[in-house]
Amino acid sequence: MNLLHDILFDYTLRSVTLGCMILGTVSGVLGSFAVLRKQGLMGDALSHSALPGICVVYMLTGEKTPILLMAGAGLACMIAAWLIIKLVDNLGIDSGTSLATILTVFFGGGTVLLSVIQRGASANKAGLDKFLFGQAASLTMDQAGAMAAVGGFALIVVFFLFKEFKVISFDPLYARSIGINDQRLGALLTGLLVLAIVIGLNTVGVILMSAMIIAPGAAARQWTDKLNKMLLIAAAIGSGCGLAGAIISIQVEGVPTGPAIVLCLAAVSAISVLFGTARGYVWTQKRRAARLAS
Amino acid sequence: MSSGAIVALTAVLIAASCALCGVFLVLRRMAMMADAVTHAVLPGLVGAYVLANGPNLLAGLVGAAAAGLLTVWLVEVLTRSRGLKEDSAIGLVFPAMFAIGVVVVSKWYSGEHIDTDSILFGQLEFSWLDHFMFQGRDLGPTSFWMGGGLLLLNTIFLAVFYKELKITTFDPQEAECLGIKPRPMHYALMAVVAMTAVGAFSAVGAVLSVALIVIPAAAALLLTSRLPLAILGSVGIAAIGSLGGHASALKFDVSIAGMITVILGLVFLLAALISPRKGLVAQFFRRRTQSRRFAAEMLVVHLLTHEGTAEEPIESAYVHLLDELEWSPKYAALATREARGRGAILMVGDNFRLTASGREWARDLAEQKRFMPA
Secondary structure: OHHHHHHHOOHHHHHHHHHHHHHHHHHHHHHHHHHHHOOHHHHHHHHHHHHHHHHHHHHHHOOOOHHHHHHHHHHHHHHHHHHHHHHHHHOOOOOHHHHHHHHHHHHHHHHHHHHHHHHHHOOHHHHHHHHHHHOHHHOOHHHHHHHHHHHHHHHHHHHHHHHHHHHHHHHHHHHHHOOOOOOHHHHHHHHHHHHHHHHHHHHHHHHHHHHHHHHHHHHHOOOOOHHHHHHEEEEEEHHHHHHHHHHHHHHHHOHHHHHHHHHHHHHHHHHHHHHOOOOOOHHHOOOOHHHHHO | OHHHHHHHHHHHHHHHHHHHHHHHHHOOOHHHHHHHHHHHHHHHHHHHHHHHHOOHHHHHHHHHHHHHEEEEEEEHHHHHOOOOOOOOOHHHHHHHHHHHHHHHHHHHHHOOOOOOOHHHOOOOHHHOOOOOEEOOOOEHHHHHHHHHHHHHHHHHHHHHHHHHHHHHHOOOOHHHOOOHHHHHHHHHHHHHHHHHHHHHHHHHHHHHHHHHHHHHHHHHHHOOOHHHHHHHHHHHHHHHHHHHHHHHHHHOOOHHHHHHHHHHHHHHHHHHHHHHOOOHHHHHHHHHHHHHHHHHHHHHHHHHHHOOOOOOOHHOHHHHHHOOOOOOOOHHHHHHHHHHHOOEEEEEEEEEEHHHHHHHHHHHHHHHHHHHHO
């Protein structure tokens, strides 16, 4: 009960848990679309690509204003996404190679910029390291507020374009035939995914962000075949694991928040893959046995 | 040997080892699996560190290979059960593995030989510090033994299994017929990748290992489609990247691992531009030639259609192209210049007339029904 009291009334803990839950919800919903559109690893690549954007903004402004850093990160992600698609379209290389190339070049460039910043060794520089593994334990209410604003915007867009997003996720060709511009809407979905990534950067960091995007959606898919239910379940799993991970990292000293959240997600995913009612292993086997028997 | 030379040579050795196994990974469209494996070796390394009670090269390699194979197997199981697509499976497994490694390191081993910074960025800068001691004798920097050993491992692996790797990559069914099982080859390759990743991991960190494996191979495969050349080329590009990256990092006083990746990225960009078959420059010229020829073809077929008819004087006039065919002056000029350059038309007064060879060309085109004469 003490913990609950702390989370509700302690300033730091409140912003930490709030931030992790916001992230879990937003990345759960947008990640579901990414999983359905086979773009899960795009999330991984884009989150790494944010690093140079963060560094450039910091070098230009010399400050760590959350919303500006998010803007820089978002811009770098969008450039990376564009390049990844262009490489596949124009050079005829497979998407995996394209993802890996752009991801590492952007991250490498970011590493170079980071080493320039660290050479300057201003008192502020420590904060940038947190974007790598995330340090939710130091989330401020300012940051949580920025996360809520950006994430809220993304969720509102999903709410209003739900039907269109649904069609392009399951059947892009059909979408085109009924006059929906699947490429433009697909780009919009990728843009919203970037927003989710940007929110996650200072919470779980660039490396583990891909799990935040893929795991809730992939786990939710095991329980239902309906998109609206899948989104709700993914949001619940995301925010639940966000909360659980935040609590674990607060309670157990020396465990960073990002990995804690990811391990919770891994556990939930494992359970879902085994016991999910729609596609889980156990039920699928049972149904197959029943079909064979009849 | 100066510390700088040791660092540079270490970088070359490790980059070359990565490039060797990278070619087959890229050909098998498994670049992101390489990403997964390079991350997933972390818990293997940590486990080996805990079991061997300190840093131990051999234990580390075995642990890494085990962790890498576990990742590949988990992805396969998750994908096979039809519940997940492959990219989701990869994206689920490796962050979980990596997270386990990070938690163990930051909870119990922070400040020791392995810390989170070296996981991310590697320790290439300090590779000259550790020396390999055997029975009290100094046998040179450990990084040479590591890099050289991995290069040897990869070279032997490719030399011994070259034919098997090639056939299982390009034609798994044919391989099956010849009695070469693709699956064991797949796992053997991934085990080698995982062990190579250990070297890359300790040099440039988890993320940039992927750069060493994927980028030289991808660039080389843009430049040539012949496998032996691609393998040699990727090793060459790896060497250029690591030497260039090292030199420029020293010049600008920035991260060596980061600079190596940036240089590799530039080499890739260059390859994307100048590749003879797929390059952007080649594409540009090919497209331009095609569009010019197409314009000229339309013109000669148009002239042939109306040749000898009453409307010929009107139809073959330059202004007609603009007014009735609605060509822009630029396009009309392009078409006439190209057709004249090919000796297909002549200018007689204000009108165009087909030459003998132009008429034959136009007839051929009309016969092929590439253009439907009215």
